Amino acid sequence: MFQETRFARAKAQRNWHHVAFVWLMLFTTGCSNATFFPVSGKITHKDGTPVTAGLVIFEPVDQKISARGEIHADGSFQLGTHTNNDGAGAGEYKVLIAPPPVPEEGKRLRSAVHPKYQSLDTTPLKFTVTKDRSKNQFKIEVD
Numbered sequence: 001m002f003q004e005t006r007f008a009r010a011k012a013q014r015n016w017h018h019v020a021f022v023w024l025m026l027f028t029t030g031c032s033n034a035t036f037f038p039v040s041g042k043i044t045h046k047d048g049t050p051v052t053a054g055l056v057i058f059e060p061v062d063q064k065i066s067a068r069g070e071i072h073a074d075g076s077f078q079l080g081t082h083t084n085n086d087g088a089g090a091g092e093y094k095v096l097i098a099p100p101p102v103p104e105e106g107k108r109l110r111s112a113v114h115p116k117y118q119s120l121d122t123t124p125l126k127f128t129v130t131k132d133r134s135k136n137q138f139k140i141e142v143d
Contacts, residue, residue: 036087039079041138050075053100058093095125
């Protein structure tokens with residue numbers, strides 16, 4: 001009888017671990033199934049010329065997940081959160097413009113965008129991503 005009780009207790013403990021594992025997997029995958037909406041746009045200087053390189057970063061005001069996108073030669077970009085071009089979650093964002101990476105020669109290129117756009121404390125750019133996909137095409141103008 002003692003062996004049966006020990007066996008039953010071990011089996012119950014194994015089942016508890018399985019239930020906890022399944023619950024944890026459901027909880028973590030449920031949290032990562034956020035809805036993202038396509039976001040694209042174009043970044044230009046005030047004179048109309050495009051910003052030709054760098055990274056645009058949408059930092060959320062009241063969320064935790066930022067979105068980013070590469071700035072192409074014509075100034076266009078598309079945002080991605082977990083993968084390239086998968087969009088951004090609905091909400092308000094502060095927008096940063098990061099300079100292009102340092103080239104292999106090691107000389108840092110002068111950014112064509114004012115440094116105020118590179119800090120959350122100084123950027124004047126704010127945009128809201130909505131569920132209405134037609135409103136998620138932004139024209140961003142910088143100094």
